[in-house]
Amino acid sequence: MATIYTIHPDTPQARSIEQIKDALKDGAVMLYPTDTVYAIGCDLYVKSAVERVRRIKQLSNDKPLTFLCPSLSNVSTYAWVNDSSYRIMKSLIPGPYTFILPTTKLVPQLVMNPKRKTTGIRVPNHGVCLALLNALGNPIISTSAHVLSDEQYAPMPGVESNGFFSRVELFDHLEKLVDVIVDNGQEPGYEGSTILDLTGEEPVVVRQGLGWEEVTAWVV
Numbered sequence: 001m002a003t004i005y006t007i008h009p010d011t012p013q014a015r016s017i018e019q020i021k022d023a024l025k026d027g028a029v030m031l032y033p034t035d036t037v038y039a040i041g042c043d044l045y046v047k048s049a050v051e052r053v054r055r056i057k058q059l060s061n062d063k064p065l066t067f068l069c070p071s072l073s074n075v076s077t078y079a080w081v082n083d084s085s086y087r088i089m090k091s092l093i094p095g096p097y098t099f100i101l102p103t104t105k106l107v108p109q110l111v112m113n114p115k116r117k118t119t120g121i122r123v124p125n126h127g128v129c130l131a132l133l134n135a136l137g138n139p140i141i142s143t144s145a146h147v148l149s150d151e152q153y154a155p156m157p158g159v160e161s162n163g164f165f166s167r168v169e170l171f172d173h174l175e176k177l178v179d180v181i182v183d184n185g186q187e188p189g190y191e192g193s194t195i196l197d198l199t200g201e202e203p204v205v206v207r208q209g210l211g212w213e214e215v216t217a218w219v220v
Helices: 014-025 047-057 072-078 083-092 127-136 167-174 212-218
Strands: 003-006 030-032 039-041 097-102 118-122 180-183 194-197 204-207
Touching: 003 014, 014 030, 014 127, 014 180, 030 127, 030 167, 039 047, 072 083, 072 118, 083 097, 083 212, 167 180, 194 212
Parallel strands: 003 180, 030 180, 097 194
Antiparallel strands: 030 039, 097 118, 194 204
């Protein structure tokens, strides 16, 4: 059964953040809010936890996992960012954007696309996420908790017809699959991030999501 931490959305309690950080370092998998949707995540560098995240979401090892960083300067530690990509990212973050970038050697193979050597990175505009990232000192895996297509994780009776869970339903559904639930008292969003591929000469929109209007200035 997961341990639930009730966290203030604007001023996260330092003691609770420290306890969650310690759990992540010990290999915990958590359910937590972001500036887009609720996510399932863990410490980027705990292999057993990353493997559990993949099992929960039924993701094969060739599917890259997105992770969160606290700042643009931190992103450059884990990905190669050229001048044009830097300008685009600087204009958009923090916010609901996932950037596909070539990885540095600091990104575990279990997280990246094994053929392209790329990964998705976000810098969230979210106080709880940033508090956790700064406490942990390295990135946190972030994969949507809302859509679980495998029959083993089929929606519970009463789930909304659009396939998304309310906060309470989400907690009830995943409390036996994760170790930590972070509750900031707010209902989850239902729209994902806009995904922008920055690996080529020109930026390519992979998915339109939150913040799409701001991206149009950079896409032909």
